[in-house]
Amino acid sequence: MTTNRRTPLDRKRVADAALDLLNEVGLEGLTLSAIGRELGVKAPALYWHFKDKQALLDEMATEMYRRMVADGGLDPADSWQERLRKSNHGLRAALCRYRDGAKVFTGSRFTGIEHAEQMEDSLRLFTAAGFTLPRAVRAITTTYLYTLGFVAEEQGMVPLPNDPPGGLDIEERARKMAAFPLSAAAGAEIFADYDRHFAEGLEIIVEGIAARHRTA
Template sequence: MEPHHRYGRSEVVDRAAHLLDEYGIADLTMRRLARELGLTPGALYWHFADKQELLGAVADRILEPAARPVADATWTARILAIGAALRDALLSSTDGAELVSATFASGRSAVLGRIVAQLVDAAGGAGFEPGTAELAARTVVYYVLGFTADEQSRLQWDAAGALTGTQSVWDSDPNGRFAFGLRLLVDGMSAQRQSGTQDGVDTGVAIPSA
């Protein structure tokens, strides 16, 4: 059997996700993954064109729980639920936010694309035009990624004993702080919805309530 046929694509992604969780994104290299699988680095390219495609597949594995549709809810409840689920998924793996941020920038995560589409649909339900709904959806994702990346960095520094004596309000009640920020975004969207302001231009017409 050819070396690259010893493992299916899903098995390779599983091992890569395990390496990420155990050692972090800095040590998730094609060379290390190949060594863990008992393959040559070149054999991995049978499954993945490059490292970015591999990282996108790992991101999809992490994000899948956050992509489940939120049904029978108001647009505000959907955005809050999707944002919370996305944060939970990112926190489930070491450096999850950093990994997903990289794949978001490169457009390599299909599952993250589905999550953005759900947020766009929710923003559309708030009365935003398609272009503005896309911007609103991505703003929510940027907030969740940024907050969670900071949160994971603080957890790592704390585990290393580097935060001793430097704790502040930013190191307490992360759930409350996250919910506050996400709610602030939703409230801002609601304010624009009521004022009729979109794309930074006051239309002078209030968007009708859904």
């Protein structure tokens, strides 16, 4: 862990240090004291910038979003279906870069309005395709919530992409559930190949939105 301790503290520097530390200790171990040690300051110094841990999580989520947007912009040629696929695959990839990334994002409030540009663009795309604003919002937020929930469950098993699955022996689970053969066999489907699992689930939602839109 190397940090330039002569650089003055600001909100971004604290959030950057917290995100770096998050992959080592997880959300439960991410205390203001631990972040202070990383930055070479006492924990009370951080309260000049954040009134409590939730305020810090809000800034961390905002910084995660900034980094996600910096990785790639929106394609104006997207269909609304392509926009949902790309934005949610991008969100999942961004969350999976951090241990407990989904937990940090869930319930946090952005500290700026950087997200408004992409939101406006997506809503404009949907309404141009014939969606009412409420239906456009439901389509976008439903897929967003699916992604958050999926990654939260995924990270409960695989905290970071290169980590081995933890805490579950699928074969042992199947043996314990032998009296319920379909449920036993489902374990290999539920707890493996998360990339395919996510993509197929997202496609189910996109197809459902399309079917509802056709009948609206």
